[in-house]
Amino acid sequence: MTSRVVLPFVLAASLARGAAAEVAIEKVSCLDLPGCYRLQNGTVEVVVTTDVGPRIVSYRFAAGENVLRQRVQPGPKTQWKSYGGHRLWAAPEQRPRTYFPDNDPVEHAEDAAAGAIRLTAPVETANGIQKTIRVVLDREGSGVTVEHEIANRGSWPVELAPWAVTVMEGGGSAIVPQEPPSDGLLPVRSIALWGYTAMDDARLTFGRRFVRIRSDPAIPRPLKIGFGNARGWAAYHRAGTLFVKRFPHEAGAAYPDLGSNNEIYTNGAMLEVETVAPLRRLEPGAVATHVERWSLHRDFALPEGDDDLAAALERVLTP
DSSP: OOBOOOOHHHHHHHHHOOSSOOOEEEEEEETTEEEEEEEEOSSEEEEEESSSSSEEEEEEETTSOOSBOBOOOOSOTTSOOOOBSEEEEEESOOTTTTTOOOOSOOEEEEETTTTEEEEEOOOOTTTOEEEEEEEEEOSSSSOEEEEEEEEEOSSSOEEEEEEEEEEEESSSEEEEEOOOOOOSSSOOOOEEEOTTOOTTOTTEEEOSSEEEEEOOTTOOSOEEEEEOOTTOEEEEEETTEEEEEEOOOOTTOOOHHHHOSEEEEEOSSEEEEEEEOOOEEEOTTOEEEEEEEEEEESSOOOOSSHHHHHHHHHHHHOO
């Protein structure tokens, strides 16, 4: 049975599209990969590649800087390589399944009327799973809907969770909201720490209303932290631009990594804003899905105080 989550903000974005603007789709070269496609609406552009993946390799304001980190890792085609950008993995993280190489071309299908492109990877021979990313650019504004699918093409059930990993250019700060206070009798969230994460790391700050994780190119030591994030959003700020991703949280669902649906990882000059769907038992032929909603906001000053940051974010996050 296919497991799908319908998000109100996705439906609202689709219904809000008017005829005033159009999304243009054209073939371009990016990262020395010739088979890339750019979706643009005059405000922002998104670039995907069909040479490897599925991957999103660029997201930017028109004539602005790419907020996604790009990196072509050398090595043989038979091993997993990092291209940066945005990718789809299967959680929980384990070898060899998670690191199956995505170095082969993917099938693509354009939907000009919807301003969308669909990328489907070959079936992973060792795992029997198949990954698909569909990117839909709003006709106006900076909004992008990113739909992820993992299908079980094998002959036996598998348990996994779609895991969306967005690699941001370093030198900025991730922002994760704290949960609102309760009556004080019960905990309001779970936090997962990886063994290499030091609680006294200078890049990690716990505030009353937000947790901040700073990317520092001078500190190569890895840091990773996971959250049970019922607020359904996380952000990354760098050089005056704020990247926001929204994602679902299912109360009572079983999430991997000690209940994490939102994870942040950084080492040196990169930082990943990750979201995770609930664990699903996929029978042969079944599909697990996960949807994110992205937006960009220019000229955003990052306040130091939590209350000032809350006021600034309210203007951005309010529909």
